[in-house]
Amino acid sequence: MHEKAQDLLHGKRLDTILEELVDYYDGFEKLGEQINIKCFTDNPSIKSSLKFLRKTEWARAKVESLYLYVLRQKKKQ
Template structure:
């Protein structure tokens, strides 16, 4: 079976969101990266998921930021291991 070339293949939106909230140390930090109400006004994982599932442009921004964060983590791991 062929592996998907999509780095997001098989990764759930809630997992992406939780990792981003953790990486940016809360919704406040995430809201500074992507300024949308679901991150800046009474944010929660559930309300953000509802919004992102209905709003393709916002979801695309979140997925793009997630890919950036993955690259940053990989760079950090490489520099720590060298």
């Protein structure tokens, strides 16, 4: 199962994932409610968030997990 989930992320750039999440949640405010990390709640931007996520593995894992959840939700609709 984990291997199949990784396939959904294969070839996906982090900036694309982040932009899709921001769009899905209508901005950083609601995204920050889903994943409470400072780069989403305190003066957020795509650029600053990407810089943090590229350096912080646990935060990136949370973003990727949420992205997989969003993909499943979109598929249900």
